[in-house]
Amino acid sequence: MTALLAGSAVVTCLGTGAETFDALLDGRSGLGPLRRTDAERLSVSRGYHIADDDSCFRAGAWLTQCVRQALDEAEITPQTHRIAAVIGTGLRELRTLERWEEPPADFPTHLLHFGSAARAAEPALTEVVTVSNACSAGGHALAMAQDMLDLGEADAVVVGATDEMSGSMLTMIGRVAEEPTEAVRPFDADRGGVLLGEGAAAVVLVAEGATERPLARVLATGVSCDAHHETAPSTEGLGRAVTDALRRGDRTGRDVDLVVAHGTGTALNDPAEARVLLENVVGDGPGPLVTALKGAIGHTSGASALHNLDVAIRALRHGRVPPVVGLRHPLPEGEGLRFAVDSTPTAPMRLAQIDAFGFGGVNTVTLLEAV
Amino acid sequence: MRGEPASVPSAPPAVATVTGWSVHLVGPVPEAVGDLEPVAGCTADDAREILGRKGLLYKEAATRLALCAVHRALDRPPRAPRPDGPPDPRTAVVASSNLGNTATVRSVMATVAATSGRDVSPLAAPNASSNVVASSVALWFRFGGPNLMLCSGAVSGLDAVAAAIRLLRTDRADRVVVVGVEPGDEVARAVHHSTPAAAAGFPLREGAACLILERGGSPAAGTPVVEPLATAPVTTAEGAPPVAVFGPCPPDWPLPPRVVGPKELEGDGYGAAGVVYTALAASLLAGGGTASAAVTCGDDVDGWRFARVRVAGEAHV
Numbered sequence: 001m002t003a004l005l006a007g008s009a010v011v012t013c014l015g016t017g018a019e020t021f022d023a024l025l026d027g028r029s030g031l032g033p034l035r036r037t038d039a040e041r042l043s044v045s046r047g048y049h050i051a052d053d054d055s056c057f058r059a060g061a062w063l064t065q066c067v068r069q070a071l072d073e074a075e076i077t078p079q080t081h082r083i084a085a086v087i088g089t090g091l092r093e094l095r096t097l098e099r100w101e102e103p104p105a106d107f108p109t110h111l112l113h114f115g116s117a118a119r120a121a122e123p124a125l126t127e128v129v130t131v132s133n134a135c136s137a138g139g140h141a142l143a144m145a146q147d148m149l150d151l152g153e154a155d156a157v158v159v160g161a162t163d164e165m166s167g168s169m170l171t172m173i174g175r176v177a178e179e180p181t182e183a184v185r186p187f188d189a190d191r192g193g194v195l196l197g198e199g200a201a202a203v204v205l206v207a208e209g210a211t212e213r214p215l216a217r218v219l220a221t222g223v224s225c226d227a228h229h230e231t232a233p234s235t236e237g238l239g240r241a242v243t244d245a246l247r248r249g250d251r252t253g254r255d256v257d258l259v260v261a262h263g264t265g266t267a268l269n270d271p272a273e274a275r276v277l278l279e280n281v282v283g284d285g286p287g288p289l290v291t292a293l294k295g296a297i298g299h300t301s302g303a304s305a306l307h308n309l310d311v312a313i314r315a316l317r318h319g320r321v322p323p324v325v326g327l328r329h330p331l332p333e334g335e336g337l338r339f340a341v342d343s344t345p346t347a348p349m350r351l352a353q354i355d356a357f358g359f360g361g362v363n364t365v366t367l368l369e370a371v
Numbered sequence: 372m373r374g375e376p377a378s379v380p381s382a383p384p385a386v387a388t389v390t391g392w393s394v395h396l397v398g399p400v401p402e403a404v405g406d407l408e409p410v411a412g413c414t415a416d417d418a419r420e421i422l423g424r425k426g427l428l429y430k431e432a433a434t435r436l437a438l439c440a441v442h443r444a445l446d447r448p449p450r451a452p453r454p455d456g457p458p459d460p461r462t463a464v465v466a467s468s469n470l471g472n473t474a475t476v477r478s479v480m481a482t483v484a485a486t487s488g489r490d491v492s493p494l495a496a497p498n499a500s501s502n503v504v505a506s507s508v509a510l511w512f513r514f515g516g517p518n519l520m521l522c523s524g525a526v527s528g529l530d531a532v533a534a535a536i537r538l539l540r541t542d543r544a545d546r547v548v549v550v551g552v553e554p555g556d557e558v559a560r561a562v563h564h565s566t567p568a569a570a571a572g573f574p575l576r577e578g579a580a581c582l583i584l585e586r587g588g589s590p591a592a593g594t595p596v597v598e599p600l601a602t603a604p605v606t607t608a609e610g611a612p613p614v615a616v617f618g619p620c621p622p623d624w625p626l627p628p629r630v631v632g633p634k635e636l637e638g639d640g641y642g643a644a645g646v647v648y649t650a651l652a653a654s655l656l657a658g659g660g661t662a663s664a665a666v667t668c669g670d671d672v673d674g675w676r677f678a679r680v681r682v683a684g685e686a687h688v
Binding site: 091113116132228230 | 382385457458460463464469472473475476477479480483484486487488489491493495496497499500501502503505506507509510513514515516517518519520521522523524526527530534537538540541543557558561562563564565566672673674
């Protein structure tokens with residue numbers, strides 16, 4: 001069953017949701033030097049940082065801020081609604097655990113997940129589930145939330161997502177890159193790999209009719225697992241997430257006007273995603289506009305699905321689509337896809353597709369409709 | 372379908388049939404569960420005795436123990452070859468673990484501090500992501516349905532059971548493999564040290580458990596079914612106190628004849644606990660021990676979760 005988004009709040013390296021969208025329309029990027037003293041030993045020199053202090057538990061702090069803002073915008077309170085929360089994250093508070101002095105016996109265990117951070121924003125949440133599903137955690141949280149509403153388990157669900165870049169994930173990115181990546185170039189023929197961003201987001205999902213001022217309608221989120229390879233994507237698995245979303249949302253690929261792609265700028269993701277879009281979404285016509293954010297805000301891991309979602313909400317409402325920052329020459333596998341290259345107003349758009357694909361082959365595709 | 376009110380009158384009931392289960396506890400078997408099905412499990416280092424030799428390199432202890440628990444719950448013979456062929460899109464995986472990869476992330480950063488990231492094996496890369504247990508189970512057994520990794524703290528195990536039943540009710544899967552696991556390494560034990568369970572004298576209990584859940588429907592008489600509950604099942608539907616409680620027994624409950632909690636298990640299963648207790652309850656019920664048992668997990672920081680396990684075909688308790 002469809003559901004409505006009653007509030008959305010975002011923090012990225014480019015600022016709030018509105019600030020991020022404006023910067024994206026201008027083609028700006030939050031790329032800068034990696035703020036770590038061990039950057040050289042990680043073989044990663046660049047990143048998309050939020051310019052706050054270097055304190056512990058930053059992911060939780062960003063999440064608290066976003067959950068509070070999203071609930072305020074939605075004007076949903078526990079006096080009138082049973083509010084549950086599902087929080088997506090790729091890396092939990094592992095960055096803080098990495099920094100903790102040896103042995104980590106006084107590490108506050110309950111802060112590794114996000115029950116406390118969500119309840120700091122709203123103490124009367126009926127439950128807080130932390131779903132640690134890599135780079136598509138936010139999409140999985142959205143799917144779980146919609147199911148909870150459908151089954152009558154809650155009247156409103158706060159879907160949050162948050163990630164601070166961890167040293168161990170940076171190590172792995174540096175370890176597998178042939179040479180340090182200078183910038184993320186989604187769908188570019190000369191893409192050089194991924195860089196991490198950081199940030200959080202939260203949306204409030206309610207049933208049809210439960211808000212007078214919806215931001216957009218969530219038709220469905222399709223979910224699949226490749227069961228194919230630990231880190232390399234499978235077009236078969238990605239395709240199953242797309243077809244699951246279309247079936248659940250009662251739409252066809254031809255109905256999609258806008259794709260906010262996963263677009264990591266890696267050797268393997270972008271051609272696979274391009275093929276899946278060409279096979280499942282692009283029809284005989286010009287096909288949907290395709291944009292991607294990671295060239296501007298980096299890969300925000302578990303938060304990336306909700307960052308994409310917030311941009312999709314704004315694009316549908318304002319009729320403008322941000323260009324793919326970092327894209328100069330589209331990859332050959334993307335021939336036939338219509339990548340957004342500037343932010344001129346588009347023809348009216350009704351349906352957006354939001355992709356999120358994670359480590360371990362965990363995929364979600366969300367369909368969002370204008371209201 | 373658009374614009375309808377939010378209810379699914381046709382959704383199957385909020386119960387699932389437990390068609391398979393296993394408990395794989397590392398170390399000596401506590402006397403309190405000696406009458407139940409085998410709960411002793413091999414160590415992560417000996418996982419090849421169950422899983423065969425291939426594919427275990429660079430798999431963390433939590434992943435190995437989870438794979439062992441799933442292998443056993445599926446009744447696969449020891450060292451049976453891994454399934455091949457296309458992934459089964461109708462079987463989902465819901466894993467629960469809080470401390471599975473804490474040792475890996477600490478050791479990766481120790482290597483970086485000592486020399487450089489170049490000395491970390493890229494084969495360990497999947498372990499930097501906390502969902503490695505769930506995705507490894509899917510990859511190993513070829514489960515292509517929804518794949519969830521829950522890390523909700525002390526409530527995580529019953530969160531996983533609830534999430535699994537949701538996947539069945541919303542027709543995202545026909546079968547869900549639920550697996551809970553915690554490792555027993557030094558880092559995991561240290562990180563667990565600040566939990567309320569550890570403060571109460573229950574250290575981290577290394578081990579795993581698995582439940583194979585299918586849609587409620589009309590299971591054969593005698594089959595265990597599990598039902599998540601919003602509040603504590605202080606009494607059965609008939610008003611009687613629960614006969615058996617698996618999990619920490621809330622202080623306001625009348626002490627039932629049978630309690631299997633952290634004291635009896637000589638440790639806290641933490642992220643695995645809700646799955647371990649549900650599997651133990653299923654084992655007791657399937658053996659004819661009782662017709663209904665309450666399952667609990669949680670603590671005063673993360674909150675509490677409850678479920679009831681009962682035998683199909685008996686009075687609804």
